[in-house]
Amino acid sequence: MDTKGYEVIIGLEVHCELNTKSKIYCSCRSSFGAEVNSQCCPICMGMPGTLPTLNEKVVDYAVKMGYALNCSINPVSKQDRKNYFYPDLPKAYQISQFDIPLCEHGYLDILVDGKEKRIGITRIHIEEDAGKLIHDESFAGTLVDFNRCGVPLIEIVSEPDLRSSAEAKAYLDTIRETVIYLGISDGKMQEGSIRCDINVSVHKPGEPFGTRVEMKNNNTFSGAVRAIEYEAARQIEVLENGGTISQETRRWDDLKNCNFLLRSKEDAQDYRYFPEPDLATILLDEDHLKELKDSIPELPNKKTVRFMRELGLPEEDARQLVESVEKAAYFEEIVAAGKGQIVPKDAANWVLGGISRVINETGKSIAEIGVSAGDLAELIQMLEKKEISSSAGNTVFEELLKATGKHPKEIVAEKGLAQVSDSGVLQQIVDQVVAANEKSVNDYRGGKTNALGFLVGQCMKASKGKGNPAIMREMLLKILNG
Amino acid sequence: MELYRLTAAELSRMMQKKEVSSVEVTRSVFDRIAKKEPEIEAYITLNEENALKKAAEVDEKRAKGESLSSLAGIPVGIKDNICVKGLPTTCASKMLANFVPPYNATVIEKLNASDCVYTGKLNMDEFAMGSSTETSFFKKTKNPFDTSRVPGGSSGGSAAAVASGEAIVALGSDTGGSIRQPASFCGVVGLKPTYGSVSRFGLVAFASSLDQIGPFGRSVEDVAMLYSAICGKDSYDTTTVRREYPRFEEKLTGQVSGLKIGIPDVYFGQGVSNEVREKVMEAAHRYEQMGATLVPVTLPNTDYALAAYYIIACAEASSNLARFDGVKYGYRTSNYSNLEEMYENTRSEGFGDEVKRRIMLGTYVLSSGYYDAYYKKAKFTQKLMQGMFHEAFQKADVILCPTAPDTAFTFGANSDDQVKMYMNDILTVTVNITGLPAISFPCGFDGKGLPIGCQLIGDKFSEQQLLSTAFAYEKAAGGFDLSRTLD
Numbered sequence: 001m002d003t004k005g006y007e008v009i010i011g012l013e014v015h016c017e018l019n020t021k022s023k024i025y026c027s028c029r030s031s032f033g034a035e036v037n038s039q040c041c042p043i044c045m046g047m048p049g050t051l052p053t054l055n056e057k058v059v060d061y062a063v064k065m066g067y068a069l070n071c072s073i074n075p076v077s078k079q080d081r082k083n084y085f086y087p088d089l090p091k092a093y094q095i096s097q098f099d100i101p102l103c104e105h106g107y108l109d110i111l112v113d114g115k116e117k118r119i120g121i122t123r124i125h126i127e128e129d130a131g132k133l134i135h136d137e138s139f140a141g142t143l144v145d146f147n148r149c150g151v152p153l154i155e156i157v158s159e160p161d162l163r164s165s166a167e168a169k170a171y172l173d174t175i176r177e178t179v180i181y182l183g184i185s186d187g188k189m190q191e192g193s194i195r196c197d198i199n200v201s202v203h204k205p206g207e208p209f210g211t212r213v214e215m216k217n218n219n220t221f222s223g224a225v226r227a228i229e230y231e232a233a234r235q236i237e238v239l240e241n242g243g244t245i246s247q248e249t250r251r252w253d254d255l256k257n258c259n260f261l262l263r264s265k266e267d268a269q270d271y272r273y274f275p276e277p278d279l280a281t282i283l284l285d286e287d288h289l290k291e292l293k294d295s296i297p298e299l300p301n302k303k304t305v306r307f308m309r310e311l312g313l314p315e316e317d318a319r320q321l322v323e324s325v326e327k328a329a330y331f332e333e334i335v336a337a338g339k340g341q342i343v344p345k346d347a348a349n350w351v352l353g354g355i356s357r358v359i360n361e362t363g364k365s366i367a368e369i370g371v372s373a374g375d376l377a378e379l380i381q382m383l384e385k386k387e388i389s390s391s392a393g394n395t396v397f398e399e400l401l402k403a404t405g406k407h408p409k410e411i412v413a414e415k416g417l418a419q420v421s422d423s424g425v426l427q428q429i430v431d432q433v434v435a436a437n438e439k440s441v442n443d444y445r446g447g448k449t450n451a452l453g454f455l456v457g458q459c460m461k462a463s464k465g466k467g468n469p470a471i472m473r474e475m476l477l478k479i480l481n482g
Numbered sequence: 483m484e485l486y487r488l489t490a491a492e493l494s495r496m497m498q499k500k501e502v503s504s505v506e507v508t509r510s511v512f513d514r515i516a517k518k519e520p521e522i523e524a525y526i527t528l529n530e531e532n533a534l535k536k537a538a539e540v541d542e543k544r545a546k547g548e549s550l551s552s553l554a555g556i557p558v559g560i561k562d563n564i565c566v567k568g569l570p571t572t573c574a575s576k577m578l579a580n581f582v583p584p585y586n587a588t589v590i591e592k593l594n595a596s597d598c599v600y601t602g603k604l605n606m607d608e609f610a611m612g613s614s615t616e617t618s619f620f621k622k623t624k625n626p627f628d629t630s631r632v633p634g635g636s637s638g639g640s641a642a643a644v645a646s647g648e649a650i651v652a653l654g655s656d657t658g659g660s661i662r663q664p665a666s667f668c669g670v671v672g673l674k675p676t677y678g679s680v681s682r683f684g685l686v687a688f689a690s691s692l693d694q695i696g697p698f699g700r701s702v703e704d705v706a707m708l709y710s711a712i713c714g715k716d717s718y719d720t721t722t723v724r725r726e727y728p729r730f731e732e733k734l735t736g737q738v739s740g741l742k743i744g745i746p747d748v749y750f751g752q753g754v755s756n757e758v759r760e761k762v763m764e765a766a767h768r769y770e771q772m773g774a775t776l777v778p779v780t781l782p783n784t785d786y787a788l789a790a791y792y793i794i795a796c797a798e799a800s801s802n803l804a805r806f807d808g809v810k811y812g813y814r815t816s817n818y819s820n821l822e823e824m825y826e827n828t829r830s831e832g833f834g835d836e837v838k839r840r841i842m843l844g845t846y847v848l849s850s851g852y853y854d855a856y857y858k859k860a861k862f863t864q865k866l867m868q869g870m871f872h873e874a875f876q877k878a879d880v881i882l883c884p885t886a887p888d889t890a891f892t893f894g895a896n897s898d899d900q901v902k903m904y905m906n907d908i909l910t911v912t913v914n915i916t917g918l919p920a921i922s923f924p925c926g927f928d929g930k931g932l933p934i935g936c937q938l939i940g941d942k943f944s945e946q947q948l949l950s951t952a953f954a955y956e957k958a959a960g961g962f963d964l965s966r967t968l969d
Contacts, residue, residue: 042585046805048578048686049565049587053720083801083848085825092804144809272848274857277691277798280720 001165001229003202004240008232009209010162011199014175015153016185017129017192018061023150024128025052025095030151032191036134037146044150046091051278054079058152059102059282060292061184062126065154066103067293068178069121075284077102079126079276084269087144088131096155098273101125102282108158108178109301110170114315116305119171120159129153154184160199160209165228172196172221177300181325189220196224198252200231202239210235211245215252215259223254230258303328311335311344320352327351330366333373334380342380350376354397370403379408391465392417421468423475426459429467430475433458444480452476485510486647487968490704491731493650494552497544504537504544504555507650508599511557514647515601521629523621524643526562527570528602533557536599543597552731553711554597559649561640562603563610564695565684566590569600573686574618575608577832578812587684588719589653589695589712596711601649604639608834609803610660610688612636613906614896617836622893625667626967627932631890634664637698641668644698645967651708652698657688658791659886659910661696662922666885666935669924669964671705671952672698674910676943677917678723680709681716687802689795690721692914700964702923702953706731709945725943733946734953739773741951744878746781749909755888757928762884765925765936768958769882769951779874779881782867784908790867791911792904793847793860800844806832839900868916875941880951884909885922885935909937919945923952924962931966 023030026043043050066073080098106121129151134143156175162168176194179185186193196218201210215231218224230252235245249268250259263269298306300322307318307328321328334347355376358369379400383393392412399411412418420426433455434441444451452473459472485493485507496502512530519525540555560566563573565583567590572578586594593600607617615623615638623638625631626646633642637654641664644652654661656674665672673696680695687693697708710731715724745766750759770776808814808828815827833841847856874881886906896903913920918939925936936955940948956962 042583045810047583047585047811048571048573048581048805049563049583049682049684050585051683051719053718081801083804085804085807087807087809087821090805090810092807093801270850272801272845272850272853274797274801274848274853277689278687278719278721 001233003232004236005204006202006232006236006239007205008163008228009160009201009203009212010164010168010228011160011212012158012162012168012171013197013199014156014158014172015195015197016156016175016179016187017194018058018152018154018184019186020055020057020061020152022055024055024058024126024152025150028150032188032193034147040146040149044090045146046149052095052276054279054282055152058126059284061152061182062102062124062154063284063289063292064182064184064296065156065179066106066124067296068182068299069103069106069108069124069156071103071106071121071124073103073284073289074100075286075289076100077282079279079282080273081276082271082273084271086130087142088133088149090131090146090149094128094130095276095279096127097125108171108174110167110174111301111304111315112167112170114308117167119161119167122157122159124154124156127153127155160201160212165225168198168228169221169225172224174301176221177323181297181300192219195219198224198227198231200228200235201245202232202235210239211247213245213247214249216249216262217252220254223252226254226257227252227259234259307344313345313348317345317348317352321348326366327356330355330373334377337374337377338381342377342384346380346384347377350380358401369401371397371400375400375407382408382412386419386421386468386470388412388417388419389460389465389469392419417466419468420463420466421471423471426463426467426472427475429459429462430472430479433462434476434479441480452480484514484647486514486650488650489701490553490556490650490699490707491701493556494554494707497555500544504540504599505534507555508533508537508557511601511647511649518626518646518648522624522626522642522646522648524559524604524623524639524646524648525602526572526574526605526618526620526639529569529600530602533599533601536597540597540599551596551711552707553593556598557601557650558593558598558708559601559604559640559643559652560590561606561637561652561654563606563655563686563688564589564653565686566600566603569603571603571686572620573609574606574620575833575837576619576813577806578686579619581812583684585684587695588681588716590684592712592714598711601643604637604643604649604652606639607636607660608837609686609799610636610655610657610693611799611836611840613659613663613903614891614893615639615664616893616897617834619834625890625932627669628890628930631892631932632667634667634886634890636660636664637672638664640698641665641670641672644668644670644700645964647968650699651704653695653708653712654698655685655688655693655695656910656914657692657694657795658907658914661698662885662910662920662935662937663906665698665922666924666933666937667890669933669962669967670698670700671702671921671923671962672696673705673709673921673945673948674913674919675709675713675945676919677914678721679713679727679919679943679945681714681719681722683716683718687798689798690802691798692791692795694914700962702949702956703731703734705921706734706949706953709949723943728946730946730949733950735950736954736957738769738951738954741769741774741880742878743769743774743776744779744874744881745776746779746874746881746883748781748784749883753887753905753908754884755928758884758886758888758934761926761928761934762882762936765955766882768955772954772958777878779878780870781874781881782870782912784912786863787867787912787915788904788908790860790863791907791915792843793856794864794915796840796844797848797857798844800841800848803833803837803841808832864915867912871912871916871918871941879940880944880947881939883937883939885937886910889928889930889932889934913939918942919948921948921952923955925955
């Protein structure tokens with residue numbers, strides 16, 4: 001977009017639903033998609049006299065995210081009540097964290113156009129989700145589904161360090177991949193597992209930051225990109241026309257591709273935060289924190305960069321592999337099994353090619369497909385050494401999929417797939433092909449050079465796919481040009 | 483002798499010897515209710531049918547030789563802010579007039595395990611906000627000693643029922659004195675336990691950090707028995723404390739020899755009537771005669787305590803009572819055309835004046851810009867007060883003072899002066915603010931024949947000491963005189 005010399009400043013507040021089995025303050029299941037009001041109890045419905053008890057898994061998950069985002073963890077923190085009225089909030093307050101969040105002062109490195117950029121993380125805190133209002137033409141009024149009440153959330157607040165919608169998208173993608181890697185959320189956008197509020201302001205470089213506008217209701221990452229671009233353009237237009245930006249909250253409408261005023265600063269809600277008296281202080285001992293810290297795997301942003309820098313993968317390949325924990329791990333196993341004898345890019349091609357095709361066709365996991373990394377490495381090595389042709393390679397792969405327990409070398413031997421490089425045998429084949437295809441030979445000599453491809457193909461056919469095409473090509477050229 | 487006149491301990495012993503049945507005891511109590519209730523109006527809901535059924539079950543269990551708890555078959559009254567599955571739990575409010583909880587409070591689960599019989603749900607100030615039970619939406623409970631006077635509050639129904647024989651024992655709740663002050667006004671024993679010793683799960687919250695459920699009885703032993711049955715760590719209330727809780731009724735030694743009893747001057751001073759001061763000091767001297775030593779102690783200034791209390795209590799209440807919005811249960815206005823109006827009219831019509839007053843106070847003190855000036859300072863004052871009590875308990879084992887500045891007042895006497903009404907709590911609120919336990923027991927009567935309550939305050943989890951000390955007085959005094967209210 002044309003920013004007319006303005007710089008766009010973006011900060012994000014990402015809400016991520018955690019995938020704990022039960023809710024944050026009661027033992028109800030927290031899974032998605034259950035029948036309306038079938039996963040709620042007096043506690044998560046906030047009935048009189050009920051009390052919350054904290055699910056400690058929620059704290060562990062939030063702390064893991066804190067470590068993943070390089071935060072310092074507060075060993076002593078508390079929970080607070082955020083008071084407001086809304087029909088989907090049965091207690092009329094949300095239990096959240098106000099002045100002492102679990103995690104603070106971190107950062108996340110994101111990859112934009114092949115370059116790493118560090119985005120500051122202000123804080124991560126835990127809180128409970130609200131229910132859902134249901135409007136439908138089949139009935140008058142509004143109904144409430146309390147299933148989502150008390151589903152655990154972490155809110156990740158970034159510093160205003162993002163400068164474009166592309167950076168915001170990369171940030172959101174990285175957050176999503178990170179929670180999936182940590183196993184703390186399913187990261188499913190379509191089920192509302194990740195939602196974000198966007199703060200946008202614009203200014204001319206060198207001048208102080210402009211007034212920020214908060215945008216709610218951003219339910220998809222692509223919608224967030226459109227929302228940012230729309231809002232930045234709106235602010236720039238207002239300023240260019242001599243207007244001023246007021247601090248306000250706007251609601252993004254992704255269908256209409258525009259936003260509208262939700263409330264101005266004067267109408268800002270006073271949430272009357274105060275410490276939640278029903279819950280004890282959260283105390284985290286050093287040993288437990290260390291345990292959590294040690295459980296953090298290599299994170300996707302770091303893995304992507306390592307695949308690019310150390311294994312020489314193109315960014316797109318690295319990203320695609322890293323998107324799936326399983327594919328990335330499998331790729332690394334193949335490279336390791338190759339013991340430095342295979343090109344990592346070839347391993348990536350097989351994982352993103354043949355293996356991914358089977359995953360898509362069968363819905364199986366890599367483990368279920370059952371092709372061992374060692375076998376695939378062996379196959380790749382044979383291909384790289386031109387011991388078999390690429391079509392023979394495909395045949396071997398199809399055999400491996402049958403999981404007969406036979407290794408590539410055995411399959412090649414059994415099926416006689418080894419590539420023939422014996423020049424005596426090959427010369428005989430080439431001579432026969434040249435003799436049988438006079439027209440093509442003349443075509444080539446007459447300037448139709450693509451006839452060469454046809455002749456190589458005929459040689460391959462005559463060799464039943466086993467002839468080394470490069471050698472036969474050389475032999476053909478010698479005859480044709482000679 | 484009519485069975486309703488007896489204590490739980492006496493009835494328990496008789497039932498164990500099969501001299502009486504639970505059905506006979508329960509029947510006696512309901513006959514008494516039939517006779518006295520038109521005059522006293524202690525109950526919001528009566529549970530006669532279920533109670534007699536339960537009593538028959540207990541008798542059957544006993545006939546089979548099952549081993550039963552000492553409270554088995556004892557008729558217990560329940561304050562109407564404690565959830566009993568299937569019984570209306572109204573908090574004496576129009577807002578919850580139709581609310582029937584589908585769950586039991588933890589204390590009810592515990593009493594069920596003890597095979598208690600529930601007489602019904604007892605009247606109270608609306609949402610436990612008040613010191614006279616006058617703010618109830620349903621009725622005005624009368625003081626059994628003088629029906630032109632209030633029974634105290636907020637657990638006025640509980641105190642009046644126990645004093646008049648309409649229940650053998652009862653549960654109440656105490657946020658700022660709501661067990662002790664009505665116990666004092668009605669001449670019975672009431673214990674406010676240490677914060678965290680009794681589960682609050684199922685107690686409709688007024689001020690979460692101060693609320694505590696506690697027992698009423700006509701003897702210290704009864705209060706000890708009921709407390710033993712309800713206390714303990716509860717996984718549904720994370721503010722409860724895991725520790726050893728003995729059977730308190732078995733630990734009543736009645737020995738006070740060598741006990742150091744702290745006397746806080748400031749709690750006998752301005753605002754406390756002469757008669758109250760004299761009778762409570764008489765009780766102190768009685769302890770002295772039994773071998774205890776009286777020592778002066780310094781306690782927090784009552785003015786600061788009351789201010790801090792009302793700020794913290796109202797702040798929490800404003801949040802706790804926000805859920806009564808007409809969306810899910812309870813009262814909903816019929817007069818609205820949009821969501822905002824539904825909220826406003828439901829709450830305006832559903833809550834009484836005192837509740838609305840406290841919600842407004844609480845909302846104000848938590849508002850942005852006022853939080854530091856009020857709530858934060860109140861929490862700071864709370865810390866100071868905890869420190870002062872801690873120091874006092876270096877010198878004294880228990881602290882003795884009046885429960886209330888005066889005896890029961892007449893209906894309407896304080897209704898138009900809220901500050902005067904709040905002053906009733908001046909001697910009780912510090913105990914809630916500091917989370918300490920305290921007991922109120924009768925120590926005589928004023929010139930009008932109204933009972934006076936003596937309060938003993940102990941250090942955290944010193945219930946055993948408090949009960950035993952109160953028991954010593956009861957023994958020395960030859961029991962508490964309730965002949966006028968039980969006849």
